[in-house]
Amino acid sequence: MARPKAARPARRDVERPPQGLPDRDTLLKFIRDTGEANRSEIAKAFGLKGADRRALRELMRQLEEDGVLGRRGRRGFSEVGALPPVGVADVVERDPDGDLLVKLTKAEDAPLVRLAPDRREAVAGAPGLGDRLLVRFERLETGEVEARMIKRLGQSAHRVLGVVRKSRREVRVEPVDRKSKETLVLSGVEDLEDGDLVLAQVSGGESRYGPKRGKLLEVVGREDQPRAASLIAIHTHGIPTGFSSEAQAEAEAAEAPTLAGREDLRDVPLITIDPADARDHDDAVYAEPDKDPKNEGGWIVWVAIADVAAYVRSGSALDREAREKGNSVYFPDRVEPMLPERLSAGLCSLRQGENRACLAVRMVFDRTGKKRSHRFVRGLMRSAAKLSYEQAQAAIDGWPDDRTAPLLEPILKPLWAAYRTMLIGREKRSPLAIESLERKIVISAEGEVESITPRVSLEAHRLIEEMMIQANVCAAETLEGKKTPLIYRVHDAPSQEKLQSLAEFLGTIGIAWSKGEQPRTERFNRLLEQTRGGPHAEIVNEVVLRTQMQAHYSSENIGHYGLNLDRYAHFTSPIRRYADLIVHRALIRALGLGQDGITDGDIAQIKDTAERITYAERRAMAAERDATDRYVAAFLSDRxxxxxxxxxxxxxxxxxxxxxxxxxxxxxxxxxxxxxxxxxxxxxxxxxxxxxxxxxxxxxxxxxxxxxxxxxxxxxxxxxxxxxxxxxxxxxxxxxxxxxxxxxxxxxxxxxxxx
Structure with missing residues (x-):
């Protein structure tokens, strides 16, 4: 079968040039207007034959020697430094601010261009160093050019993360990225062993036949290393790791909180409910009946969140590195945290029996689950207990242990009663009820996969989720009311194209879907309920999930479609998400809770921050997914x-x-x-x-x-x-x-x- 021709870059409309051998300026104008052209195309455009073609070749050689023309691939030419509207580029560097820099693949003279973080669907394949991308080059009002990713094409040959394969004749590096077909041959690396994980780079020009030659940059580990899966994901996706000495020093210098400038909440028996293996605890909850006679049957719910803003100040080394990381990244065998352990698992973790700084919200709900009021306080709390989801659920189900038995009547039962009241309001709101089947990968102490089991969804999970959602809503409402800029968590309604695709699929299994009806969340929930328990339940749930847009961060509010909320902002996890830290700072400034609130500098770059952390979230999701795929493949390799x-x-x-x-x-x-x-x-x-x-x-x-x-x-x-x-x-x-x-x-x- 004939090999398909490579796609040519989009051409701009170009006026027909005058016939005959062009002078220097006319030729440059033609190439500038077309963006890129080879000699044959230029000769055809000017009607050149014979001696004129030879003269054209000499003129172009002179322009190339003068540094005016640059080559594009094997035959093409363009003005030096010129960039096409759309092109293939490699991610080659990261600047001091953490931005990725890309370079046009077939142009040695092309400048490095900043890759703009993209909040759209295309960012789902978050790029890292060494990736090859299809990008659109855009000139900003400032005159600067930036690149926006259209599609991730896989790992490029500029840098290749791969496995060493040694033979008697040569040492090769085979890429770990399934999308990459590039193999490099290394020389002068006798110390490498078969199975070494290495980072390599192309060392010379392209070879027309056979693999390219490369040079060793770094030995990352071993392919048979138990924890190689997450190591590969970290390097492949460019996940920032570790902390600078300056950031570490700032974390080590942090001191335990005092009551100064805070409301004393230590008598409120707040408890943490987290996964059994959690090391950081950034949220605590408590509920009690509202004694106000005007709110009979109502509840008061407290949600207290670690006061990370007290330790991570705007402009500090900790702040710069947290902004670059965007979020913590969770692998089956390790966590790459957004903050150093001194804070994430220490002073900012709401440990049982220890004084901790917090930002808390007191919410009042009526008997129908409607929120009547809320207020934020900056407080000092002391967690009354640290429970796992399984412990709390077992106690409510009638199987308390030594830790939960004393908490059952005074704390756990009121929490569940408040949640069930809140649930009335949630059901009226009708957020999307998609069931997400998650798997838990259990890793042994040696780093091997012991088992892969479904994650059980407990009522305890849903209780914490609903209380966190309501706290997040309170944060957005408060900041909007104070007219303070913030980063929203937004989620758009499904596109018409996705709804069309859903309707076509449902038709294949005999389910009608009216295309004219508005795609409200209640409508999706009716579909899910209609098929629940039937033979198509799992795939309908999957297809409905694929129909949804991806949530992202934005400085402009469009609401949250999936939760069916008009305004929403992440507030409850500042240990592991930079978005929440910005919201905390905004609340501190808006409510006059201290001098360490959001700064004018934070506000000036809030749009850019929203794009950066959306990009970081996509990058983390891609890395976590890749690591999971590798662990699953390792688990199944002996089957x-x-x-x-x-x-x-x-x-x-x-x-x-x-x-x-x-x-x-x-x-x-x-x-x-x-x-x-x-x-x-x-x-x-x-x-x-x-x-x-x-x-x-x-x-x-x-x-x-x-x-x-x-x-x-x-x-x-x-x-x-x-x-x-x-x-x-x-x-x-x-x-x-x-x-x-x-x-x-x-x-x-x-x-x-x-x-």
């Missing part, structure tokens, strides 16, 4: 050949993505292994359809697969399909025999599928 039950969760032209019921692992069934006929991707029906028989592999189908390959270093799983396809849909139009899109490749004979 190659085993058979599993699963469900088709993705349909593409190159194969089917199947999620295993046992572990939640996702892997690929290549289309080439599905059968002896050509399968066409029907994107409207969300299925692969046999060209000859019409047999179908639709989204959501339950299947049995065999694990053929598990690659821990990349996190890749490859399955072979054991189930038979569904029969042809007689009501659907059959694909015409022989009609194939060249881009979809040639059909291949299937492998040894069991009959």
């Amino acid at each position: 190659v050949g085993a058979e599993f039950q699963g469900r088709i969760t993705g349909v593409t032209r190159f194969g089917l993505f199947v999620r295993l019921a046992e572990t939640g692992a996702d892997g690929l069934v290549p289309v080439s292994s599905l059968g002896g006929e050509y399968f066409i991707h029907d994107d409207r029906a969300h299925a692969l359809v046999g060209e000859r028989t019409g047999q179908r592999w639709p989204l959501g189908m339950s299947v049995e697969v065999q694990l053929r390959e598990a690659t821990p270093i990349t996190g890749g799983l490859l399955f072979e399909m054991l189930s038979e396809p569904m029969a042809a849909d007689k009501s659907a139009p059959r694909p015409r025999l022989g009609v194939r899109r060249r881009a979809e490749g040639r059909p291949q004979r299937r492998g040894g599928r069991r009959g």
